[in-house]
Amino acid sequence: xxELRIAGRDFGQPVLxxxxxxxxxxxxxxxxxxxxxxxxxxxxxxxxxxxxxxESAVLGREVLRVGYLFQEHRLLxxxxxxxxLRLVGxxxxxxxxxxxxxxxxxxxxxLPDQLSLGMARRAALARCLAVKPDxxxxxxxxxxxxxIMVAELKALVSGILDAQPDMAMICVTHDDKDVVSLANRLWxxxxxxxxxxxxxxxxxxxxLEKLLRRLRHG
Amino acid sequence: xxxxTARPPVWSYWIxxxxxxxxxxxxxxxxxxxxxxxxxxxxxTLVRESSSGQLWMHLGATLSRVILAFSLxxxxxxxxxxxxxxxxxxxxxxxxxxxxxxxxPALVTIILMYVWFGLVEAAAVMAVVVNKIPxxxxxxxxGARSLDYRLEQMASVYRxxxxxxxxxxxxxxxxxxxxxATRGGLALxxxxxxxxxxxxxxxxxxxxxxxxxxxxxxxxxxxxxLAFIAVVQLIELAILQPLENRSxxxxxxxxxxx
Numbered sequence: 001x002x003e004l005r006i007a008g009r010d011f012g013q014p015v016l017x018x019x020x021x022x023x024x025x026x027x028x029x030x031x032x033x034x035x036x037x038x039x040x041x042x043x044x045x046x047x048x049x050x051x052x053x054x055e056s057a058v059l060g061r062e063v064l065r066v067g068y069l070f071q072e073h074r075l076l077x078x079x080x081x082x083x084x085l086r087l088v089g090x091x092x093x094x095x096x097x098x099x100x101x102x103x104x105x106x107x108x109x110x111l112p113d114q115l116s117l118g119m120a121r122r123a124a125l126a127r128c129l130a131v132k133p134d135x136x137x138x139x140x141x142x143x144x145x146x147x148i149m150v151a152e153l154k155a156l157v158s159g160i161l162d163a164q165p166d167m168a169m170i171c172v173t174h175d176d177k178d179v180v181s182l183a184n185r186l187w188x189x190x191x192x193x194x195x196x197x198x199x200x201x202x203x204x205x206x207x208l209e210k211l212l213r214r215l216r217h218g
Numbered sequence: 219x220x221x222x223t224a225r226p227p228v229w230s231y232w233i234x235x236x237x238x239x240x241x242x243x244x245x246x247x248x249x250x251x252x253x254x255x256x257x258x259x260x261x262x263t264l265v266r267e268s269s270s271g272q273l274w275m276h277l278g279a280t281l282s283r284v285i286l287a288f289s290l291x292x293x294x295x296x297x298x299x300x301x302x303x304x305x306x307x308x309x310x311x312x313x314x315x316x317x318x319x320x321x322x323p324a325l326v327t328i329i330l331m332y333v334w335f336g337l338v339e340a341a342a343v344m345a346v347v348v349n350k351i352p353x354x355x356x357x358x359x360x361g362a363r364s365l366d367y368r369l370e371q372m373a374s375v376y377r378x379x380x381x382x383x384x385x386x387x388x389x390x391x392x393x394x395x396x397x398x399a400t401r402g403g404l405a406l407x408x409x410x411x412x413x414x415x416x417x418x419x420x421x422x423x424x425x426x427x428x429x430x431x432x433x434x435x436x437x438x439x440x441x442x443x444l445a446f447i448a449v450v451q452l453i454e455l456a457i458l459q460p461l462e463n464r465s466x467x468x469x470x471x472x473x474x475x476x
Contacts, residue, residue, distance in 0.1 A: 049371045066375055074372040078390040087386060088376045131376060 001025050001168060002135065003059040006045055008193060009052065015041055017193035023135070027168040028161060030179040030202075032212070033189035039172045042189065042196075043068070043137050046170070067128030068137040073120040075112040081123050082108035090130035098126040102156060118149040122156065129160065136160075138171040142178070157182065176212060180205050188215045255437040263441040272426075273445055279422040281449065283411050287346035288403055294347070295354025295399065302355060303362025319352040324410050328417055337418040346410050353406065354399045361395030393465050401458065408450060 002023040009016040015038040023029070031039050044050045047068050048061055055061075075084045081104065085095035099105055102122040112120050121141065128136055141157065142150045158181065161169060171182060179186055179202050186208070188197045197215060202208050239257055246256035255263075267273040302309045302316075328345040335341035365388060373387050415424025423442050430438035 044371070047371075047375050049374060068372075068375045070368065070372065072368065074368055076369065076386060076390075079386065087378070087382065127376075 001027075001060055002046070002064065004046065004057065005059065006042075006053060006057045009038070009041060009045065009050065010193070014193035016045070017191065017195045019196045021187070021196055021198065023168050023170070025134070025166050025168055027170075027185055028183045029168075029170045029185045029187055029198075030183040031170055031172045031187045031189065032174065032179070032215075033194070034216075037189050037191075038194045039189055040071070040139055043139055043170065043172065046135075047137055064134045065131045066135050066137065067131050067133035069121070069124055069128050069139060069141055071139050071143065073112055073124040075120065075124055075127065077112050080109050080111060081115075081126075084112070084123070085127055085130050088127055088130050094130065095126075098129055099123070101129070101160075102126045103152070118145050118153065121145070122153065125153075125156070125160075133167060136167055136169040138169065140172050140174070142173065142175065154178070154181065176205075176208060179208060186211075188212075190215065253434065253436055255440065259437050260440045260444065263437045264445060267438070267441060268445075273442070276421055276423050276426050276442070277445060277449060279419075280411055280415065280424065280446075283343060283346070283414070283422065284404070284407055287343050287350065287411065288407050290343070290347045291350035291354055291403060291407070292396075292399065295351040296358045296396070298351065299355040299358025300362045303359040303365075309359070316352050316355060319348075320356065322349075324349045324413065328410070328414050332418045339419075342414045342419055345414055346407055349410050350403055350407055353402060357395050357399040357402070358392065361392045364395075365391055390465070397458075397462055404450070404453070404458075408446070 004019055004021050004023075006016060006019040008014060008018060019042070031042065033039055041050070045053045046058060046061075047066055048055070048058065075081070076087070079087065081099060082092070082095055085098060086092065090098065096105075096108065099108055102125055104119060104123055104126065107115070107119070107123075112123065115123065125141070138157070142153060145153065157171075161167070161182065169182070170187075171178065173179070183202055184200065186199050186202045188199075189195075190197070199211060243256050243258075246254045246259075264273070298312075302312060324345075327348050331341040331345040331348070335344070369387050369391075373383050378387065411422070412424035412427065415422035416428045419425050423446055426442050427439055430436075430442070
């Protein structure tokens with residue numbers, strides 16, 4: 001579905017090295033790696049936000065619809081949730097259904113900054129879904145939420161993934177448990193410049209733990 | 219509370235302005251000179267000029283020049299400012315010119331326009347527009363530079379059209395800059411229009427001031443100035459302030475669930 005042929009990316013100093021990898025429909029990928037290694041840089045490259053990476057480095061993106069859950073909600077603060085969803089192409093009815101799906105039924109008229117962090121993130125997730133994405137990019141979706149909200153949001157994401165088996169997902173996370181519960185592939189970014197290692201066998205928590213320990217300590 | 223920016227309480231206007239009026243009346247009464255007429259005399263002139271229709275005709279002429287020059291300057295200045303703010307190349311090319319224009323005295327532009335194009339309406343309006351564009355451009359350039367790149371990224375992921383970007387992403391962010399340019403713009407344009415009228419037009423408040431100056435009619439000068447100030451304040455209260463309140467409403471929404 002998508003093929004990355006990134007030759008490298010540097011911001012003054014090299015961040016990403018050569019990255020050749022493919023993404024197929026229905027892939028559930030967790031992207032891990034140390035803080036500041038370039039995970040968000042990689043997501044931005046995939047989403048086509050990095051103007052210094054040529055279009056041809058991400059084959060197949062033009063025809064894909066991408067939903068991107070940024071670390072901040074990035075909803076337009078001067079627009080109601082309803083208008084934010086309508087802006088990306090959802091009909092009024094679709095927008096209402098999406099808000100219901102993420103547990104925000106009745107909040108359509110609210111401005112994003114009137115919501116708590118967890119609610120705003122769910123609203124942003126609703127916007128991702130409003131474009132009926134082929135590829136869902138989640139950048140640390142569970143960070144800085146309290147445990148109850150994390151559990152709710154994880155259940156929500158799992159439900160969305162189950163309902164749309166064809167949609168591919170890349171989720172940046174630091175939590176091994178997310179890999180087991182959400183993913184069928186693991187991408188691990190490490191080194192300077194960072195290179196990508198991946199595995200398709202993440203089903204067994206004990207093997208995964210061993211694998212991650214090996215990746216983290218070289 | 220910030221003493222520098224806080225608005226003074228309303229009562230201060232009701233004390234200071236009448237106080238000023240009394241000082242004026244007393245000084246005028248003491249001097250008894252035609253060079254400083256008292257408030258009643260000025261009021262008389264104001265009533266006379268307004269009932270003869272002269273006041274409205276000249277205020278109208280000035281106002282229409284202000285509106286035309288203001289609209290053109292805002293439109294062109296905003297477009298130029300946005301281009302300069304978003305493109306390093308254009309900024310490198312035009313920044314020196316901008317600095318030059320910012321420091322060019324308004325009077326020079328006015329004289330040159332009249333010399334080159336004659337004492338015609340188009341030259342008068344162009345002189346004002348050319349004076350104002352650099353200020354608008356510089357303000358909006360700052361605005362364009364301050365656009366949130368995170369919302370830009372969002373808009374490109376979700377493939378916003380140019381029109382959507384302009385209306386829903388940029389405009390709300392540029393609004394404070396547009397307001398600054400508008401306020402500064404009106405204040406500057408009012409004054410330049412008067413000079414333009416004084417130097418080369420045969421109607422408008424500036425022209426009337428010129429005529430009054432020729433015959434040392436201080437009462438007319440003061441009457442026209444007061445009428446002028448009243449119109450400017452009216453625009454401020456009726457248009458600018460409601461506009462500003464309306465579009466800053468989203469900035470501090472009641473935090474219901476935070």
